[in-house]
Amino acid sequence: xxxxxxxxxxxxxxxxxxxxxxxxxxISTSKFDVGKDNSRFTKCEKITKIxxxxxxxxxxNIVFELTQECNFRCKYCAYSGIYPxxxxxxxxxxxxxxxxxxxxxxxxxxxxxxxxxxxxxxxGFYGGEPLLKLDLIKKIVYxxxxxxxxxxxxxxxxxxxxxxxxxLTASQIDYFVKNNxxx
Numbered sequence: 001x002x003x004x005x006x007x008x009x010x011x012x013x014x015x016x017x018x019x020x021x022x023x024x025x026x027i028s029t030s031k032f033d034v035g036k037d038n039s040r041f042t043k044c045e046k047i048t049k050i051x052x053x054x055x056x057x058x059x060x061n062i063v064f065e066l067t068q069e070c071n072f073r074c075k076y077c078a079y080s081g082i083y084p085x086x087x088x089x090x091x092x093x094x095x096x097x098x099x100x101x102x103x104x105x106x107x108x109x110x111x112x113x114x115x116x117x118x119x120x121x122x123x124g125f126y127g128g129e130p131l132l133k134l135d136l137i138k139k140i141v142y143x144x145x146x147x148x149x150x151x152x153x154x155x156x157x158x159x160x161x162x163x164x165x166x167x168l169t170a171s172q173i174d175y176f177v178k179n180n181x182x183x
Contacts, residue, residue: 056109063124063160064099064140066133068092072164079128089128099140103147111151121148124160131167141179158182 068090074080081088103123110121123144125137141159148157159181 053109056106059106059110060120061122061124062102062106063126064094064102064130065126065128066094066099066130066136067128069132070128070164071132071166072129093133094136096136096139099136100143103140103144107147107151121155121157122160123157124162126162129164129167130161131163131172134167134172137161138175156180 068079068087069092070077070079070089073089075082078086079089123140125140127133130137144157148155157180159176159179161176161181
């Protein structure tokens with residue numbers, strides 16, 4: 001069991017849960033002590049798998065990091081290597097099976113009936129440079145339409161992409177417009 005303590009509350013998490021810990025949290029052997037700014041935490045219930053599923057069920061978007069590669073190496077980029085706490089560009093890619101599994105899991109939780117009504121579902125694409133994996137973007141868009149049909153939901157599904165735009169072609173722009181992408 002992992003314990004997170006703030007000035008006002010204590011949270012327990014099963015040890016099998018992966019965490020991304022904000023920098024202002026000090027890590028000790030048995031618990032996490034929040035730094036002076038504890039605004040990241042609000043008083044909340046015990047964190048369990050049910051709690052996490054409930055929170056995911058109230059999400060309206062999912063973001064896929066398709067690749068850690070990029071066609072540029074901008075010095076100001078968070079992944080340029082000048083920020084020691086961040087990853088750097090690598091030749092790692094998401095595969096289709098992971099993407100399908102993540103979208104299916106997300107959809108199952110979102111449409112489980114325990115969610116707040118949301119009229120929009122957004123799927124985001126991020127990287128490195130996501131246009132390097134255009135084939136995977138198209139597969140995820142196609143698969144998301146099948147998922148939408150399976151759940152029979154009346155929600156508007158749209159897509160986002162964070163790109164430097166260098167690899168965009170006229171046919172890709174047409175594809176993005178046709179499939180309700182926005183930035």
